[in-house]
Amino acid sequence: MDQVRLDKYLWAVRVFKTRSDAADAIRNNRVLVNDAYAKPSREVKQGDVISVKKMPVTYQYKVLELVSSRQGAKNVPTFCLNITPQEELDKLLTPRETIFVFRERGTGRPTKKERREIDALMDGMFYDEEE
Numbered sequence: 001m002d003q004v005r006l007d008k009y010l011w012a013v014r015v016f017k018t019r020s021d022a023a024d025a026i027r028n029n030r031v032l033v034n035d036a037y038a039k040p041s042r043e044v045k046q047g048d049v050i051s052v053k054k055m056p057v058t059y060q061y062k063v064l065e066l067v068s069s070r071q072g073a074k075n076v077p078t079f080c081l082n083i084t085p086q087e088e089l090d091k092l093l094t095p096r097e098t099i100f101v102f103r104e105r106g107t108g109r110p111t112k113k114e115r116r117e118i119d120a121l122m123d124g125m126f127y128d129e130e131e
Contacts, residue, residue, distance in 0.1 A: 003043035004066045006033060006050075012067045013080045015052055015059075025052070049083070056091045059084045 004012075007022040010031070016022040023040040025031050032051040033042060044050070048063045062081040071079060103110070110118060 001066045001068065003045060004068050005040065006031070006038055006042045006044050007040035008068055009044045009063070009066070010050070010052070012070050013061070013076050014071065014073060015050075015061065030054075050080075056094075057084070057088045059088070 007019055007026055010016050010022040010026075011019040016025065022031075026038060026040045026042075029037050030053040031038060033044065033048055035049075035051070044063055044066065046063055046066060050061045050063065052059045052061070060083045062083050063079075064081055065079045067079045
């Protein structure tokens with residue numbers, strides 16, 4: 001086997017759950033092969049470096065061997081090598097800032113007035129951080 005379609009390869013090495021998910025990501029320019037945008041039908045060769053943007057991290061994989069059928073998780077390291085820099089992986093560890101406004105259970109959706117108060121609170125918090 002000399003070449004395999006990019007979408008099929010990404011599905012086979014378990015980067016994406018389905019082949020259509022892989023094709024959608026490629027079409028939306030979230031996948032680069034050797035620092036160039038590609039189409040789902042692009043042929044992958046051994047030694048290619050594939051970058052996959054999955055927010056907030058951009059993963060990088062090096063093609064070791066070609067495969068066209070879905071592989072078990074234990075077999076994946078024989079076909080591709082994860083070469084993602086540690087700085088990218090550290091982005092997964094950053095705490096996510098979430099703001100939760102407590103509401104009593106059963107009180108329903110906020111009224112228009114309450115919604116305005118919540119928005120004013122949120123705007124005040126975001127403007128304070130920027131200064």
